[in-house]
Amino acid sequence: AQSVTQPDIHITVSEGASLELRCNYSYGATPYLFWYVQSPGQGLQLLLKYFSGDTLVQGIKGFEAEFKRSQSSFNLRKPSVHWSDAAEYFCAVVLTGGGNKLTFGTGTQLKVEL
Amino acid sequence: DAGVIQSPRHEVTEMGQEVTLRCKPISGHNSLFWYRQTMMRGLELLIYFNNNVPIDDSGMPEDRFSAKMPNASFSTLKIQPSEPRDSAVYFCASSRTSGKAGELFFGEGSRLTVL
Numbered sequence: 001a002q003s004v005t006q007p008d009i010h011i012t013v014s015e016g017a018s019l020e021l022r023c024n025y026s027y028g029a030t031p032y033l034f035w036y037v038q039s040p041g042q043g044l045q046l047l048l049k050y051f052s053g054d055t056l057v058q059g060i061k062g063f064e065a066e067f068k069r070s071q072s073s074f075n076l077r078k079p080s081v082h083w084s085d086a087a088e089y090f091c092a093v094v095l096t097g098g099g100n101k102l103t104f105g106t107g108t109q110l111k112v113e114l
Numbered sequence: 115d116a117g118v119i120q121s122p123r124h125e126v127t128e129m130g131q132e133v134t135l136r137c138k139p140i141s142g143h144n145s146l147f148w149y150r151q152t153m154m155r156g157l158e159l160l161i162y163f164n165n166n167v168p169i170d171d172s173g174m175p176e177d178r179f180s181a182k183m184p185n186a187s188f189s190t191l192k193i194q195p196s197e198p199r200d201s202a203v204y205f206c207a208s209s210r211t212s213g214k215a216g217e218l219f220f221g222e223g224s225r226l227t228v229l
Contacts, residue, residue, distance in 0.1 A: 034216050043118070043205055043220030044157075051215075090157065094216040100145050100209060101170060102216050104157040 006105040021076040023091030031093035033074040086112045118221035132194040139208030149205040
């Protein structure tokens, strides 16, 4: 079945530590890939996107993500986490030729310990 | 520039009552989306419009839900009659269609509680 999977529901890291959030997709063709962040009580904000080309994409707030076709993955990374990064992170896809319809994963809640 | 504006931010109502949620998209955006967020089901796309026309309403749960977009600057999501299982946060989002697939701007959401 077509899906977007975020295997980690919760992740806790110490401030200053590196971060990697996992995302896998299961579609026949490579979709457009996105990461969004949701702070408590807020709407979602786009962090970064991948359409094609360079498989390492840079986003806002110091985040980056790497597309790996062989693993059907699009993991989000940050070298040094700040306490303000505590939020929920969603991986999402748009199927190529699927118009503008964005489908989200189940999210990963990030907690940052001081 | 103003972002996506949703109202009300919070709504508490009793089962059976009509609920209307409102959304003003970002000026110049021609796609509008309604999402529902719950703990159990996560983020679900209910319906989306391109140029005020509904394109995909396959996510609308049942006939009690309806959405309209009478013009480029306003949309409503109506639930009639409301039920406790409709309790959720409803998000409106907008985007430009051409060349920006998936780049959505979200409002802050309307938290609905149906007693």
